[in-house]
Amino acid sequence: MKELPWIVKHRPKRVDEVVDQEEAKREIGLWLEAWLKGSPPREKGLLLYGPPGVGKTSLVEAFVKERDLELLELNASDSRRREELERIVGVAAARRPLRKRLMVILMDEVDGIDPRADEGGIEFLASVLERTVNPIIMTANDPWKESLRPLRERSKLVAFRELTEAQVVTLLQSICEKERLKCDKEALGLIARRNRGDARAAINDLQAVAERGEVRLELVEKLVKGREKSLDIWRTLSELFYAEEGWRAKRAVTQSEEDYESLMAWINDNIPKKYKDPEDLYRAYDALARASLMLSRAKATGEWSFLRYVFDLMGPGVALAKKGEVSKERFSFPERIRAMAETKSMREVREELAALLAKRLLTSKATVKTEVLPYLFVIFRQGSPEAAAKLTLGYPFSSEMLKLLAGARASEIAALAEKLRGTKGEGRREEKRERRGLDKFLM
Ligand SMILES: Nc1ncnc2c1ncn2[C@@H]1O[C@H](COP(=O)(O)OP(=O)(O)OP(=O)(O)O)[C@@H](O)[C@H]1O
Ligand SMILES: [Mg+2]
Structure with missing residues (x-):
């Protein structure tokens, strides 16, 4: 017999077995308490939202068990058309259960309710929220969908957070213990990392690995693919600027391969390209400015939990700033990043140059950098061009290296060297090839 899925077998049975989500626990606890005390809260619905x-x-489910309540659960696989909901939820909302104190009506994944296929479902739920005698709890990954507005307005929103890597590892470790499995800590770390705060996916992966052998790093590397590949900057930007839903924008920024600061610079430079309406621009820049503030706060205090707001602000904050059209203008390459890329290749050229000289001078790259390059800079930038040109003949400097050494005088020195070398033969072809390289570099 195939084993029970671990996400079912090891599902938390008590509230304190649920890792983290402390704020949510507190809010749900208080809200249920009000129901149980006989004074239903003003908002008879709860909308729990957060990543999968x-x-x-x-x-x-854990609350229901602990408080000994009844549970009526409808999830995405049930039909949620109006007639269906009237028959099930409508009835349940109208009277208390016979044996228990309350019946919790759990409508899972309400963002999956299709305004067309499940016609009238949302409107009906909204009307039930006004008059129910039992608590109604809904869940969604994306609570900001336009179609959910009627539910949002009649519910209390409760946020759930992505779990940290360390929390997922702890959770996996406790499952390893219960299963009496020897699990490598590093292997668990990799599973956690590849699943980005998604405990369900991580537990499924752990089980899949355990079914094939020991839970060790090599096996995890082989079996567990990153659930979602990181996005290059073009995809990040287009998914972000064209996102209609908050979660898409959030996913675009959290999965970007860029670091936060570069990403912020990219977004900054592209807001005026993609948004033309002054109010859209205002809202987008406002969100980005706050994201930037949060980021510096996170860095200054070491409170990395602020990153959540950074992502929310520069992702959904920027994406949902638009009321108007997204312009067809092309994305631009931010100046700051271009400058950084340039200095990066300058750094690489410096390394190459040091390596070349070190080989010829039979010394180390470090020595070249501290004791040779400074003199070469003086010779190439301030000394006589002829001396520099002669040196150039003796060493196979690439045009990038020459540019690094001579700065503005590079072409003058190259021309002189060419003259000294004569204008025919190998040297010239070489020079031409390198010139092309130089053009590319200067673009
Ligand atoms: N915070 C947590 N603590 C302990 N286990 C968790 C936690 N989150 C998820 N899990 C594990 O992952 C499984 C799936 O979690 P759950 O169904 O509660 O996720 P969800 O937030 O409702 O996701 P979705 O949005 O996809 O419905 C659970 O059965 C449990 O084993
Ligand atoms: Mg769920």
């Missing part, structure tokens, strides 16, 4: 696999459904 972080404990939304499990936490509700």
Whole structure:
């Protein structure tokens, strides 16, 4: 018999077995308390939202068990058309259960309710929220969908957070213990990392690996693919600027391969390209400015949990700033990043040059950098061009290297060297090839 999926077998049974989500636990606890005390809260619905696999459904189930309540659960696989909901939820919302104190009505994944296929479903739920005698809890990955507005307005929103890598590792470790498995800590770390805060996906991967052998790093590397590949900057930007839904924008920024600062610079430079409406521009820059503030706060205090707001602001904050059209203008290459890329290749050229000289001078690259290059700079930039040209003949400097050494005088020195070398033969072809290289570099 195939073993029970671990996400079912090891589903938290008590509230304190749910990792993290402390704020959500507190809010849900208080809200349920009000119901149980006989004074239902003003908002009779709760809308739990957050990324997949972080404990939304499990936490509700754990509360129901602990408080000894009844549970009516409808998830995305049930039909949620109006007639269906009237028959099931409508009835459940109208009377208390016979044996238990309350019936929690859990509507899982309400963002999956299709305004067309499940016609009238949302409107009906919204009306039930006004009059229900039982608590109604809904979950969603993206609560900001336009179609969910009627539910949003009648519910209290409760946020769930992506779990940290360390939290997922701890969770996996406890499962290893229960399964009496020997699990490599590094292997668990990799599983956690590749699943980015998604406990469900991480547990599924752990089980898949354990079914094939020892949970060790090599096996994990072989079996567990990164669930989602990181996005290059072009995809990040287009997914971000064209996102209609908050979670897409969030995903675009959290999965970007760029670091936060470069990403911010990219977004900064592209806002005026893609947004033309002054109010859109205002809102987008406002969000980005706050993202930047949060980022510096995170860095200054070491409170990396602020990053959540950074992502929310520069992702959904910027994406949802638009009310108007997104312009067709092309994305631009931010000046700051261009400058950084340039200095980076300058650094590489410096390394290459040092390596070349070190080989010829039979010394180390470090020595070249401290004791040879400074003199060469003086010779090439301030000394006589002829001396520099002669040196150039003796060493196979590339045009990048020459540019690094001579700065503005590079072409003058190259021309002189060419003259000294004569204008025919190998040397010239070489020079031409390198000139092309130089053009590319200067573009
Ligand atoms: N915070 C957590 N603590 C302990 N286990 C968790 C936690 N989050 C998720 N899990 C594990 O992952 C499984 C899936 O979690 P759950 O169904 O609660 O996620 P969810 O947030 O409802 O996701 P979705 O948005 O996809 O419905 C659970 O059965 C449990 O084993
Ligand atoms: Mg769920």
